[in-house]
Structures are given as structure tokens and as C-alpha cells.
Amino acid sequence: MTQHTTPRPEHTPAPERGTPSPWVCRFAAVLTPGARVLDLACGSGRHAHWLAGRGYAVHAVDRDAAALATLDGVPGVRTQALDLEGARWPLEGESFDAVVVTNYLFRPHFEALLALVRPGGVLIYETFMLGNARFGKPSNPDFLLQPGELLERVREGWSVLAFEQGEVSQPRPAVVQRVCAVRGTSLPPLP
Numbered sequence: 001m002t003q004h005t006t007p008r009p010e011h012t013p014a015p016e017r018g019t020p021s022p023w024v025c026r027f028a029a030v031l032t033p034g035a036r037v038l039d040l041a042c043g044s045g046r047h048a049h050w051l052a053g054r055g056y057a058v059h060a061v062d063r064d065a066a067a068l069a070t071l072d073g074v075p076g077v078r079t080q081a082l083d084l085e086g087a088r089w090p091l092e093g094e095s096f097d098a099v100v101v102t103n104y105l106f107r108p109h110f111e112a113l114l115a116l117v118r119p120g121g122v123l124i125y126e127t128f129m130l131g132n133a134r135f136g137k138p139s140n141p142d143f144l145l146q147p148g149e150l151l152e153r154v155r156e157g158w159s160v161l162a163f164e165q166g167e168v169s170q171p172r173p174a175v176v177q178r179v180c181a182v183r184g185t186s187l188p189p190l191p
Helices: 022-028 046-052 065-071 107-115 149-153
Strands: 036-040 057-062 077-081 096-102 117-128 158-168 174-183
Touching (some): 022 046, 022 096, 022 158, 046 057, 046 077, 107 117
Parallel strands (some): 036 057, 057 077
Antiparallel strands (some): 117 174, 158 174
């Protein structure tokens, strides 16, 4: 398989600052109390802040150290500036009870991202998909999921709690895809 260098993501307009995604809020309810959660490509940390406020131990990573600085002093949040798109995967050997990803897609490290979720752990993922270009950025197909792509990514070795794809109007019009899946076959009660 040939690996291609993927261009850097386009600027994605952020939702209202500090407002967590309803998808993340809904499925955080399946996490065990005190779970160790990775907020991957967290930006200014709207989810890290929200999750830490609910008692989870959050590791927030992003390449933008200035954005991470907005989380300085937030109890329960540890930040780390990392290049998530370099040739070497910077989180090799790590594992988490849950991984949260929103508004981010970098396919070359997708399998490594999935490997971060420990057996029985939860993946909560939400980002843009094909069709979003009519609403603005991101519009580059390299950063837009194909129909059903997240579902396909968790086909082997995962139990899907929920999957959605389609057009949304809030916090701004967009075309998105979302999945919540548990690594393995045991399922928690639905929120």
C-alpha cells in the first residue's frame, strides 16, 4: 500500500466557543466514573474542559500550543502539544478508556488512533463528510469522510452503540458523520 502525504487540514470554523457537541455529551454518559479520556486534536479544549468538569481525567492533545494554553489550570486536564500528522505516531503505546475526536480527520494515522482505545473502551467521533463543501470549509475531500466511512472503520472488533450521518443545522449548517463504538463485544447501557 502506498502512503501519500496529505496536505494540512483547511481551517474549520469552530462551533460556539466552549459549547460541547451534543453527540459528545450524550455518549460521555456511557463512560465509567473517573475514566481516562483522550481529547484528540482538541483545539481550545471545549470537550476537555467539559469532560474534566464531570470528573474524567482528560489528556488533551493538539499541535497548537497557544490553543492548549487556554486549558492551563483546569483541574483534571493534562495538555500536550503534539504533531498528530508526522511520520511517527506520537501516542504509540498509550491507551485510554475513551477517545473523543471532533472536527478532525487524518486518515494515515486512523488505525493508530483506534488502537488508543483500550478493550472495553469507547470511541466518540464526529466530523465532516462529503457534501459539506456547499456550506463552506472544510471542503477538501481529503478531510471529508466518505458515506459510511466511520462505520466501516469500526466494523472489526467493535460494537457500535450509535451511528449517524447527514445534514445538521446547529451550531452551523454542515454535513457530518458520527459514531460511538465500544472496542470489543460488551455493551454498556445506552444513554
